[in-house]
Amino acid sequence: MTDVSLDPTQRAYWTSDQDVRWCPGCGDYGILAAMQFLYAELAEDPATEVTKENTVFVSGIGCAARFPYYMDTYGMHSIHGRAPAIATGLAVARPDLDIWVVGGDGDMLSIGGNHLMHALRRNVNLKILLFNNQIYGLTKGQYSPTSEVGKVTKSTPMGSIDAPFNPLSVAIGAGASFVARTHDLDRKHMMATFKAAHAHKGASLIEIYQNCNVFNDGAFDAINKRAARAEMMIDLVDGEPIIFGAEDQRGVMMVDGVAKIVEVADVGLDAIAVHDAKNPNSAVAFTIAQLANDRQSPTPFGVFRQVESPEYAEAVNNQLLAANEQQGPGDLAALLHSGATWDVA
Amino acid sequence: MGPRLRLGGIAHGPALFSRHIFGNKGDQVTDTADRLEAQGIHAVVIRFAGDSGDGMQLTGDRFTSASALAGNDLVTLPEFPAEIRAPQGTLAGVSAFQVHISDHDIHTPGDEPDVLIAMNPAALMSELGRLKSGGTIILNTDAFDERNLEKCGYEADPRTNGTLDDYIVHEVPMTKLTLEAVTDLDVKKRDAERSKNFFALGLICWMYTRPLEPTIDWVEEKFAKNQTVVDANVLALKAGHAFGETTEMFADQFEIHSAPQDTGTYTNITGNVATAWGMIAAGQQAKLPIFLGSYPITPASDILHELARHKNFGVRTFQAEDEIAAVGSALGAAFGGALAFTTTSGPGVALKGETIGLATSMELPMVIIDVQRGGPSTGLPTKTEASDLMMALYGRHGESPTPVIAAYSPSNCFDMAIEACRIALKFRTPVILLTDGYLANGSEPWKLPDPATLPDISVEFATEPNSTDANGNPTFEPFKRDEILARPWAVPGTPGLEHRVGGLEKADGSGNVSYDPENHGLMTDLRQAKIDGIAEDIPLAEVDSVDGAKLCLVGWGSTWGSIVAATQRMRESGVPVDRVHLTHLNPLPPNLGDILQSYEHVVVPELNKGQLIKILRAEYLVDAQGVNKVKGLPFTAGEIIDAIQTMTGVQA
DSSP states (O other), rough: OTTTTOOSSSSSGGGGGOOOOSSTOOOOHHHHHHHHHHHHHHHHGGGGGSSSSEEEEEEOOSSGGGGGGGBEEEEEEEEETHHHHHHHHHHOOOOEEEEEEEEEHHIIIIIIIHHHHHHHHHHHSSSSEEEEEESSSTTTTOOOOSSSSTTOOOTTOOOOOOOOOOHHHHHHTTTTEEEEEEEEOHHHHHHHHHHHHHOSSOEEEEEEEBBTTTTTTHHHHHHHHHHHHHHHHHEEEETTTTSSSSSSSSSEEEEETTTEEEEEHOOGGGGOBBOOOOOOOHHHHHEEEEEEEESSSSSEEEEEEEEOOOHHHHHHHHHHHHHHHHHOSSOHHHHHHHHHEEOOO | OOOOEETTTTTTTOOOOOOBBOTTOOTTOOOOOOSEEEHHHSSEEEEEEEEGGOOOHHHHHHHHHHHHHHTTEEEEEOEEEEEEEESSSSSSGGGEEEEEEEOOOOOOOOOOEEEEEEEEHHHHHHHGSSSSSOOEEEEEEGGGGGHHHHHOSSSOOOTTTSTTSEEEEEEEEEHHHHHHTTTSSSOOOHHHHTHHHHHHHHHHHHHHHHHSSSEEEEEEHTTOOOOHHHHHHHHHHHHHHHHHHHHHSOOEEEEOOOOOOSSSSEEEEEHHHHHHHHHHHHHHTTTTOOEEEEOOTTTTHHHHHHHHHHHGGGGEEEEEEEEEHHHHHHHHHTTOEEEEEEEOOOHHHHHHHHHHHHHHTTTTOOOEEEEEOOOSTTTTTTTTOOOOHHHHHOOOSSOOOOOOOEOTTTTTTHHHHHHHHHHHHHTTTTTEEEHHHHHOEEEEEEEEGGGSSSSOOOOOOSSSSSOOTTTTEEOOOOOOTTTSOOOOOOTTOOOOOOOOOSSOOOOTTOOOBBOOOOHHHHHHHHHHHHHHHHHSSOOOOEEOTTTTTEEEEEEEGGHHHHHHHHHHHHHHOOOOOEEEEEEEEESSOTTHHHHTHHHOOOEEESSSSSSSHHHHHHHHHHOOOOEEESSOOOOOOOOHHHHHHHHHHHOO
16 A cells, blocks of 8 residues: 655555565565666656556466565456466556566466467567576476476476477567566666666566575576676677676677677687677577577576567557547447448338 | 148248238238239248358348348348368358248247258258248259269259159259359359359349349449459349249249338347447447457357457457457456457357456456357357356356356347446456357347437446555555445556455455455355345346246247247147246346246256256256257247147147
8 A cells, every 4th residue: 555655766665565475585586676676766767657556567376476466556466377468458458557467487488378479479568577487386396398308396206308498589489579588686687677678668578587495496506696697697788799708708609690609719809799689680689599598508698689669559559549530439329320221110 | 730822833831920821812912023913921931052152141141131121020040061161062061041031020030941042952952851841942953963963962863853842943044044144244154153142132032022222232332342243243133133023933922011110220130240239339338448359269250350340439359369368358458447358159268267267356347258159169160059058157166156148139139248248347247148159140120229228337446545554544445345245446547546456365355365264255255245136236037928827938048039939829829828038147037936936837948958947946946847959050939839748738
């Protein structure tokens, strides 16, 4: 409930009165804080026009899906997998709203894979957060569609034989106009990524590497622990050469259209690919996303792709305006008489 | 059955509604043709049948339209295969359209056709069994070659081997005559042949003295982009008409006078269009924008098509990626304050169950329209059935009471669409509206309502806090209920009323997540009580009653026409029978139990294996008996009467 003593530039203003019920140590806490801090920051700039009443969080089912309860905005905790579809209806009916969709890897890529794909290809004005912890947490630890091959869980005692999804490849393949990756240990990076998505018109997919400290602890340790970051995280900066490493000694080079990790010294800085998120050809973003399909390879973070593309709800509403112009405002009596009629005197 | 009367080569037996021919007595005979007088008849049932590609639905539809404009009462039964184009000339590819036209009030498409137009041997083989004994057959004799006969399994030519001895047969070389009619046009033979359905239509229009102008106007508008097609169809139509007029083959013409109707403006309407218009009307009467989330499915898709044409009413139609997304998007739109719908058929309802349950739990208004078809599974996609009642009532997990209503005729779909919205909006609940394939595609004349007489179904969104916290600060409790137990509908964008809803159990009042056992019991009871309370807000069941009736027919949905016809026929033969037709199936009208308990016999005809009857027996402990049919077709009145006689010994 609204506490009038708070002002929108404070995190507490965006925090609901509900007790947060994730496991202690869960990566979701960091993501929630980043979102609350982001809204406090956005509120400092009147041009963003953010308000509690115009902000909606829609989620599916899973640990991540409890997220809406903790934001003091409008929210819906819906059905496993269906949040993108439900949010699409909301966005089409109410293009004035600022809508986020929250789900985990099971919610978004398994039971709800179809809806995610279609929300992205339609380019509905939704900011979709995919909390990827590579495990089913709420159902206590079965493998997920992003779990690595060989993963031993309660449902795969001999190891998983499923090849995992690369969520960003799925999103880019579905034609998403905004695709990014961030992780739960870096609030600043999360906030910057969320903020870029917030400013984007159309569908955004943000994969968040998120640690499940109960059922899949340390899944990303080799990549995002502080000591590993320099060598394992590739920071994508638009317009800059894609280089990483403690000494910026490594980089990404395009070889026959395929992104490869190279030593800068071997090829020269000029040969290193310059990141272009606005490249209309999604093949480049796709091959960069393919750099990391496991937990051991250097992994790109940041905005992979951000292109302008017609937004769905606006297109729907433009058709309504056009129909109104061509046919005039709806007249029920005229509609009822629009077929062949006859009079009985 | 009285003696069969034959006149001028067309049989119009008196089977169904005491049909009489009164040609020579004068008073109602009209001069319509140059060379002869049209014989007045009261009613006729005509069945057009041909290959899927022969345009029989269009032909039937145009004849219906011309008859509607002539002021006849009418009921139609289109029947087509699920395959878009089954192999040409096969039984699987036969498409038929039956129309019953009359000079008096009628309610069914007719038990048995009087006239069959068969465009090929497969149509004859498939449909002959339905034709009234002694009925009239008009054949496109050009299609009766060896290959076509073989395709449908005729070992000998039925025209010559005695098969048709009991009928009056007219062999017309329709293909050849159509080709001759369009010979001056620059069209390929193959294309020209396609106009033969208009030849058949022209001939039937002549036979039943229907003017050609409405059809010509329609052709000109429909095919405006292709003048050659317009010309070919119009020439074929006129040639068919002229053929009837000039050949000796058809000795007589028939006239069916306009049926006495209330004064007003009428149109001919199908159930699906009536449903779509009802949805639009509901949006106007609720002063809310309409959102339809839908996934194409037979026989419901036409509702989506019709609504998509009317975006100027503020209608947003969304063709979703699947049935689940269709209902999900509708629920999202409802959360945002739209009047939200999803339209589907049985298989779609099965998929939507979880989301309907969420809407029941979140208590948001939404209308689910199920145009029922034959099941289970894919079943009979293009055929009618009323076997989704139990799924509509109970097809969700948990205790999830949901109102269910059903339309009884094509035009009634308009009223029931509005009624579904009224209940949904007022009580903040999903509502399931059942129609079926027969209502969806069938048509009838409809006296157009004056929009000013439609009910106001608008509701208020919540705009202000409705409670205070411990410190006296205003707060909003999304599950604090009003006197009818409806909760406030606060839509995003409303300052100060920010709240979260979801599928987890909610604490009474605050709506916060609650696992408290007592609260779950309370909320389950409240949700049930809210839906039960709707019984006080719906019309009482009305009995169509006569003196001395010991038997009451109870129906729901599209069986209405057949039950009305059966009731009338039984009464005409001296058996008093009463009748109740239910539009509200959950909750049921509060007086229904008393009504049913007052009869010796309660008979429930249903196009399923007995679904309403289980409810009636469970709710009211009445020893009801069922008349059941699951053949993809509506009841004939005769079937209901025969079943009653067998079951109860009550003789008609």
